[in-house]
Amino acid sequence: MQNPPGEEPETTLSVTPPKKWAAGVPAVVHALEYSLEQTSPRKTGVDLLTMNQVGGIDCPGCAWADPPPGRRHRNEYCENGAKHINDEATTRRITADFFREHSVADLAGRSDMWLNQQGRLTEPMIKRPGSEHYEPIRWNDALGVLAQELKALASPDEAVFYTSGRASNEAAFVLQLFARAFGTNNLPDCSNMCHESSGFALSETLGTGKGTVSLDDLHHADLIFLVGQNPGTNHPRQLSALEEAKRNGGRIVAVNPLPEAGLRRFKNPQKPRGVVGRGTQIADRFLHIKPGGDLALFQALNRLLLEAEDARPGTVLDHDFIDAHTTGFEEFARHARTLDWEDVHTATGLTREEIEKVRDEVLTSERVIVCWAMGITQHKHGVPTIREIVNFLMLRGNLGRAGTGACPVRGHSNVQGDRTMGIWEQMPDTFLDALQKEFGFDPPRPHGLDSVNSIKAMREGRVKVFLALAGNFVRAAPDSEVTEEALRSCRLTAHISTKLNRSHTVCGDTALILPTLGRTERDVQADGEQFVTVENSMSEVHTSQGRLEPASPLLLSEVAILCRLARRTLGGKPDIPWSTFEGDYGTIRDRISRVVPGFHDFNARVARPGGFQLPNPVNEGVFNNKVGKALFTRNERVVPRAPEGHLLLQTLRSHDQWNTVPYSNNDRYRGIHGSRHVVLVNPADLTELGLAQGDHVDLVSVWADGSERRAENFEVVSYPAAKGSAAAYYPETNVLVPLDSVADISNQPTSKGIVVRLEPTSDRARPVTA
Amino acid sequence: MAHEDDSRQAVPNPRGRRADGDGGTRRRPLRERHVEETVEVAVPVRTAYNQWTQFKTFPRFSTVVRGVEQVRPTVTVWSIGYGPLRHRFPVEIVEQDPDAYLAWRGLEQNPSHQGEVEFMPTESGGTAITVRMLLEPRGGARLLTRSTGAARLTSRLVNAELVNFKQFIEGLGQEGGAWRGTIRNGRVQHDHPEPPRSRVAQWPVG
Numbered sequence A: 001m002q003n004p005p006g007e008e009p010e011t012t013l014s015v016t017p018p019k020k021w022a023a024g025v026p027a028v029v030h031a032l033e034y035s036l037e038q039t040s041p042r043k044t045g046v047d048l049l050t051m052n053q054v055g056g057i058d059c060p061g062c063a064w065a066d067p068p069p070g071r072r073h074r075n076e077y078c079e080n081g082a083k084h085i086n087d088e089a090t091t092r093r094i095t096a097d098f099f100r101e102h103s104v105a106d107l108a109g110r111s112d113m114w115l116n117q118q119g120r121l122t123e124p125m126i127k128r129p130g131s132e133h134y135e136p137i138r139w140n141d142a143l144g145v146l147a148q149e150l151k152a153l154a155s156p157d158e159a160v161f162y163t164s165g166r167a168s169n170e171a172a173f174v175l176q177l178f179a180r181a182f183g184t185n186n187l188p189d190c191s192n193m194c195h196e197s198s199g200f201a202l203s204e205t206l207g208t209g210k211g212t213v214s215l216d217d218l219h220h221a222d223l224i225f226l227v228g229q230n231p232g233t234n235h236p237r238q239l240s241a242l243e244e245a246k247r248n249g250g251r252i253v254a255v256n257p258l259p260e261a262g263l264r265r266f267k268n269p270q271k272p273r274g275v276v277g278r279g280t281q282i283a284d285r286f287l288h289i290k291p292g293g294d295l296a297l298f299q300a301l302n303r304l305l306l307e308a309e310d311a312r313p314g315t316v317l318d319h320d321f322i323d324a325h326t327t328g329f330e331e332f333a334r335h336a337r338t339l340d341w342e343d344v345h346t347a348t349g350l351t352r353e354e355i356e357k358v359r360d361e362v363l364t365s366e367r368v369i370v371c372w373a374m375g376i377t378q379h380k381h382g383v384p385t386i387r388e389i390v391n392f393l394m395l396r397g398n399l400g401r402a403g404t405g406a407c408p409v410r411g412h413s414n415v416q417g418d419r420t421m422g423i424w425e426q427m428p429d430t431f432l433d434a435l436q437k438e439f440g441f442d443p444p445r446p447h448g449l450d451s452v453n454s455i456k457a458m459r460e461g462r463v464k465v466f467l468a469l470a471g472n473f474v475r476a477a478p479d480s481e482v483t484e485e486a487l488r489s490c491r492l493t494a495h496i497s498t499k500l501n502r503s504h505t506v507c508g509d510t511a512l513i514l515p516t517l518g519r520t521e522r523d524v525q526a527d528g529e530q531f532v533t534v535e536n537s538m539s540e541v542h543t544s545q546g547r548l549e550p551a552s553p554l555l556l557s558e559v560a561i562l563c564r565l566a567r568r569t570l571g572g573k574p575d576i577p578w579s580t581f582e583g584d585y586g587t588i589r590d591r592i593s594r595v596v597p598g599f600h601d602f603n604a605r606v607a608r609p610g611g612f613q614l615p616n617p618v619n620e621g622v623f624n625n626k627v628g629k630a631l632f633t634r635n636e637r638v639v640p641r642a643p644e645g646h647l648l649l650q651t652l653r654s655h656d657q658w659n660t661v662p663y664s665n666n667d668r669y670r671g672i673h674g675s676r677h678v679v680l681v682n683p684a685d686l687t688e689l690g691l692a693q694g695d696h697v698d699l700v701s702v703w704a705d706g707s708e709r710r711a712e713n714f715e716v717v718s719y720p721a722a723k724g725s726a727a728a729y730y731p732e733t734n735v736l737v738p739l740d741s742v743a744d745i746s747n748q749p750t751s752k753g754i755v756v757r758l759e760p761t762s763d764r765a766r767p768v769t770a
Numbered sequence B: 001m002a003h004e005d006d007s008r009q010a011v012p013n014p015r016g017r018r019a020d021g022d023g024g025t026r027r028r029p030l031r032e033r034h035v036e037e038t039v040e041v042a043v044p045v046r047t048a049y050n051q052w053t054q055f056k057t058f059p060r061f062s063t064v065v066r067g068v069e070q071v072r073p074t075v076t077v078w079s080i081g082y083g084p085l086r087h088r089f090p091v092e093i094v095e096q097d098p099d100a101y102l103a104w105r106g107l108e109q110n111p112s113h114q115g116e117v118e119f120m121p122t123e124s125g126g127t128a129i130t131v132r133m134l135l136e137p138r139g140g141a142r143l144l145t146r147s148t149g150a151a152r153l154t155s156r157l158v159n160a161e162l163v164n165f166k167q168f169i170e171g172l173g174q175e176g177g178a179w180r181g182t183i184r185n186g187r188v189q190h191d192h193p194e195p196p197r198s199r200v201a202q203w204p205v206g
Helices: A025-038 A041-050 A079-088 A096-101 A104-108 A112-117 A139-151 A169-182 A196-206 A215-219 A237-247 A294-311 A319-325 A329-336 A341-348 A352-363 A382-395 A415-420 A429-439 A451-459 A480-488 A558-570 A578-583 A585-595 A602-606 A683-689 A761-765 B004-008 B045-052 B055-061 B140-145 B148-172
Strands: A125-127 A159-163 A223-227 A251-256 A265-267 A285-288 A368-372 A405-408 A465-469 A492-497 A510-515 A532-535 A540-544 A647-652 A678-681 A696-702 A708-718 A725-729 A752-760 B035-041 B065-072 B075-082 B085-097 B101-106 B112-121 B127-136 B182-184 B187-189
Touching: A025 A041, A025 A079, A041 A079, A125 A139, A139 A465, A139 A492, A139 A510, A139 A558, A159 A169, A159 A451, A169 A415, A169 A429, A169 A465, A169 A532, A169 A558, A169 A585, A196 A382, A196 A405, A215 A237, A215 B075, A223 A237, A237 A251, A237 A265, A251 A352, A285 A352, A294 A329, A294 A341, A294 A352, A294 A382, A319 A382, A319 B187, A341 A352, A368 A382, A382 A405, A415 A532, A429 A585, A451 A480, A492 A558, A540 A602, A558 A578, A578 A585, A585 A602, A678 A683, A683 A708, A696 A761, A708 A761, A752 A761, B035 B148, B045 B112, B045 B127, B045 B148, B055 B065, B055 B148, B127 B148
Parallel strands: A159 A465, A223 A251, A223 A368, A251 A285, A368 A405, A465 A492, A492 A510, A647 A725, A678 A708
Antiparallel strands: A125 A510, A532 A540, A647 A752, A678 A725, A696 A708, A696 A752, B035 B127, B065 B075, B075 B085, B085 B101, B085 B182, B101 B112, B112 B127, B182 B187
16 A cells, blocks of 8 residues: 655656557556555455455446356456556545645646545535635535525526436436436436447437347357457456457457557456467457548448449348348438448548458358447547448348347446436436326426536536536546636536545535545445446446445445435425435335336346346347337448648547546556657658657647637657547547537537647747747 | 459358248258257147247256356357256357247357257147257367267257156146247347337437
8 A cells, every 4th residue: 555646746758669469467467556556455355356246346447248147257357447446445535634735726736647546535525615725514514505506596407417427326316316306407427428429329220229239249249340449448358258259260350540459469367378378369350540430431341242232132131131120221222332432541541452351251250240439439420420330230130139239338337327217318208207107296308408518508607506426527528628617617516426536626616525435335324235236338237235344434325415415405395205215225226117117126136146137129129219120321421631730639548547537647558658648640640740759749629610729748659540640648638629529419529530730839939920 | 333353252151041031930940960859748839839938947847958048039048067067058049930940059169059949739739849959069079979879869868858848848737938929030020019128218328
């Protein structure tokens, strides 16, 4: 165990060649090093050995599914999960003295890493209007302040209730119930910023907002596409599934602007061949695509498949499936055949021959899965891209059969479950009707605000109270300066949190920190010890129960905080048994079972080892969209272009980072050490731009309205990024993403494909001459 | 139009695909059968078929099936074993017609297997159940299973399991459940607009 850093660590950048493989023994060493820095060997052992086990803790690190009970490894976690769980289980504590020592302005000047490293929050804190410091406040008073502000609003729609994907099903259900009983649908969530495009595209085309594959499907697919995702860093346990798929004879095509280590080779540290051998090659074929070129790639593949069918009628397309289960094929096919290969090359940077080789892989594969993540969803054309992926899958009937399907890979552990529980600003009437019937009040019907629109509303003074259930909203959101200004304009901001982050330093007139239990900790309520439930990326619902003593006796669970707040705010109207909910989470699950489709007998079914899997209608032969059939779509061509002298920037996470929280300034897979203020650029682009490795530049984004945004003083690293593109770390470069730059249809911020130019910092320092 | 390089294209692999429409029963008898066994049970076809679809109950009568997980209508995961030995493998149901026919294939590459079961009414009002299985082990196991002895052993095993099923369903007298859906090419064909299991959250998930 080490003490928290007193001052920001001073490190300088060093660059080594990118790694060609992921995990292996170094992953174990790094995980243990970080864990033991944070907490004791005993706590580390308890956490890790109960993590992702039946009756244990669901790893908050990502939403990847667990193998079935009896098939799990004793160490069913990855390097990043181990770091994350022990980052939460840290023995470091933040007390009232810390806030006396550090003003809000001081904290606002600290890095994300430094704030996180200070340890666990231990008691409620308030920053009063005009004060420069947080000070302790009793729970009753804190919740009273918040309830009073809510009750004083002219309209319930002047409040926003944000949810991050760490929240359990029970907490999420209680939050949406409270918000709607209070009178608003303003329920933005982190989904708005990660997979909103997936949800919209899949709902429209397939009638389900969720992926259709299970782990077994991945294990037995003939061909798996990994598109716009970096499993080695963002969901490392996926590598185990890919390894099994490879050992079963499957092949993998990786499509990404960066040749990430985890896409190349995986050394499974839990297998002898991963410790002493060469490991498993992941990608059999790597397409080094330009950011945003994926739509053109799948349109090209679809055209090639149509042409292959022309050449050998009846042998390529799955006419049974297309005729019986889909609509829109003819219009789609007409459009697909008009593809221009020059556009494809410009959009993708790939040759026709490269794409034809992939077509050949598809033609020899009976079972195909496409996985994707934010490298797809965070583009302006994220929704059309995913719709085109669905077209691709449907052409050969790669839906609803074993070993086939669509696999959006989600990042936050319960991001899918929170949405299932009703955390969405646009919930359909069927859900609201069920709430009405169950709880006897009239939920508001007008749609509420998502994340982007919440920021706009705060900025315009239409929202005055912001409550966040977990997360680090100001760092996750785009246009950092605008978002911070929006938060600061609120009358009250409140965060239910386990650890300190920048959102606590961006305060409304009044600010509250409401410290809560983490996943690792025992949750004892009036009816005894509680567990919570979560839903993973493959729609499996299961329990999570911590084993460690809470970081402080003053911590309340998320459910307890929300129930107490609801009681204080709403009084007895409507008549909802908040105290009963707080004392026994099983009573919340009883209500969920009557409100949320698919959760019948929730308490009984989730008590089974491993919980239960929600059925996916697509795998039942049902398409619950407006047309009642799987929908082929016609998607307009998009050729992302940067003006001369500009690049298309993608923001990304480092390997040593979880969401907005960096654990160090290193990114060892990419060979970056000691600094996060780097921009990765293709060497040919550097030559054209007259730059060289080691140069210091400002990143300047250029938006359609002519406005410019600047991220200052980044060091240039020559890197095998796709030609014409650049990459830099999130959240440091969120400042470059305009609030108005959102994905069509889904309103998801576009953190990929940002047009930037690189201005040497020496130019900035130079006096302006006439 | 096909591209001029089409001659160099990979030949499509329509493994398991059927060229006929989505209409009637699509039986696909195994030509190169490894094992074929039949047993007559003294219950109507509907009863025998319905009970057969309750895969999770197989351990109740089987001497080798230790457990079955039903992942979804078309996918089951079987654990079989003898003594301390266990083997777990996923199976895809590729065709299923109520009261008539069910065909499956293992999703494992090695050993791979496929099979089918037919339900035929008998004159006495009972059911003739015929199981055909083709095992395709690879490597050393392939040599072992080529022997006549191995084939005989497999036949005996399948026959014994069918007899166990016969005693089970005749003893029960009626089925303990049923799945009456139809499967074509590994995909569920539904005849109701919204089967009960599809009633799940349909709103977009971000």
